[in-house]
Amino acid sequence: MVTLKTEPFVINLGPVHPSTHGVFRLRATLDGEVVLDIEPIIGYLHRGIEKIAEGRNYKQDIPLTDRLDYVASMSNNLPYVMAVEKLAEIAVPERAEYLRIIMAEMQRIASHLLAVGSLANDLGTFFTPFQYMFREREKIVDLFEMVCGQRLLYNYMRFGGVSHDIPDEFIPALSKLVSTMPGFIDEYDQLLAENEILLARLKGVGILPKELAINSSVSGPVLRASGVEWDIRKVDSYSVYDRFKFDIPTGVIGDCYDRYRVRIQEMRQSVHILEQAIEQLPAGEVLAKVSPRLKPPGGEAYAHIEAPKGELGFYLVSDNSEKPYRMHIRAPSLINLTALREMVIGWKLADVIVTFGSIDICLGEVDR
């Protein structure tokens, strides 16, 4: 038998490529189809948000946070306003806390729908599951439009509450969505979870072991899929999350299938939280009186939340002026990428696309 000598070669993926979910470039070194090494190259969407924030006042920085993970804007507002509230010791009315949680959980469902839909796209089911999921995402976006007039970048939260109270039609529309959503999630699961091709492409692929997951600082569904029961809503409960009953879904081995499953189950838990929030929603004010030219006392604060993609945190330093002295964003998408290299080495190039899709990053947040 003749053994053929092969030479490793480098292939460039992106920065403009449908499976990269944004402007992301990957330099992969291959031996035939097998991946020897990869190097993510990022920065194509770097706008210097942390630097821009230093030149604007605290309130003007809220819309900047929308532009991080632009498919989960509601969740981005929340940790930033929480950090400022911590710095300036602003109390939030109870109704506003509930509205924030309702928005954050709706946003989690919308973001996970996009994540699972585009993961299915990466597998080659060209836009069919994606369309099913966008059907429900559209309903959530309609609800967001109802409360703040925007469909993508919401700019809804303020220091001490939210910008507007919800209109009268909101709760009936949300209740309808919440009551029908479990049926829709069953439908996706029926279409996908038992699908032979999906199982073949996801099961056992791109495994991230528990220890490596913790050591690589990954967070969110990626961490939980590796079997770590770590959800900021539970372990470092914020807002009024301690008033709701919900479970933390975890995976077993941390492969792509576990990450898919964790997201599906998290949507069910979010629906469960929404049901309770609608029931408990108190009446009252939604915005505390806060000076538009806020000058928090000097000091620093860190606030973090469980965003759809992981632990999103804001570290703020105040020098008692109108502008933040420093704003650092702990971006889950960037840090979750750290583990990608070790997850894909030894797998085929097609599996890199799937593993990358299963991490679910948003380049607006990676590059900032």
Added chain:
Amino acid sequence: MTTALPASEIADRLKNHFPETITEIKKEYLIIKNDSLFDIASFLKNTPDLDFDYLSYITCVDYIDYFELVYQLVSTKHNHSLVLKTQCHQRDEPVVNSMVDLWKGADCQEREIYDLMGIKFKGHPNLKRIFLWDGFQGHPLRKDNNGDTEN
């Protein structure tokens, strides 16, 4: 709730193993000398009842006189946290030890700080710019950088 461990308590334990390394003890954080950073971090990670296995984030603040590096350490086993800080008074060539050998999660974050603040991390396996291109002049997040360098 994640318990923030009192900095003074940690400081007492560190004093026995690393004398004269702590420069300041505040309620929420601990400032240590930057040449002992790696050893202290390694001690905090590997001591069973502290067990800081998760590095939540690293960041850097430019205070003009010095750079301050902030490390938020978390233990997923005991659900407690600690903020560790160190200062770098050198402006031309600030250097601190890299944490990548202890926590892989430091990799991208240290590259980000190197790129935007210009701190060099000794022992980092792949320290190069992450967002900006290789030929970029200056480090934009520094307070004295107004974006007037030509790029």
